[in-house]
Amino acid sequence: MRVRGSTDSTTSWTEQAEPTEQDEEAALQAELRRAKKKLQKQQQLQDWLREKENRALAAQQSEEEERRAAQLEEYEKEQKRRGYVRKQKEKLTGYKVMIKQEANQIQELVDLGIDPTSLF
Numbered sequence: 001m002r003v004r005g006s007t008d009s010t011t012s013w014t015e016q017a018e019p020t021e022q023d024e025e026a027a028l029q030a031e032l033r034r035a036k037k038k039l040q041k042q043q044q045l046q047d048w049l050r051e052k053e054n055r056a057l058a059a060q061q062s063e064e065e066e067r068r069a070a071q072l073e074e075y076e077k078e079q080k081r082r083g084y085v086r087k088q089k090e091k092l093t094g095y096k097v098m099i100k101q102e103a104n105q106i107q108e109l110v111d112l113g114i115d116p117t118s119l120f
Contacts, residue, residue, distance in 0.1 A: 019027070106116045 109116050109119075
């Protein structure tokens with residue numbers, strides 16, 4: 001009776017033959033194809049990384065330009081606001097001066113003995 005997995009025979013069905021030049025050539029060609037494929041993948045990876053870096057750099061530059069544009073816009077708004085405030089202050093100062101002049105003129109009329117309400 002034979003047990004599974006045991007090898008009773010002493011002869012092997014396949015004998016290892018020495019590799020011929022054609023076998024060696026085929027092995028070298030296969031190794032060369034694998035090396036070329038690996039090199040191509042490595043090149044693709046480097047290209048992809050370079051593109052990724054360029055995209056990141058472009059995004060960073062875009063953000064910087066947007067930030068500068070926002071800063072410039074804010075500066076222009078502030079300058080416009082300050083101009084408006086300055087004009088309003090000049091206007092208010094002008095009104096104050098005009099009111100003081102009118103008050104002085106009314107006081108002069110009162111000092112002369114003229115009733116200012118009778119002029120209107």
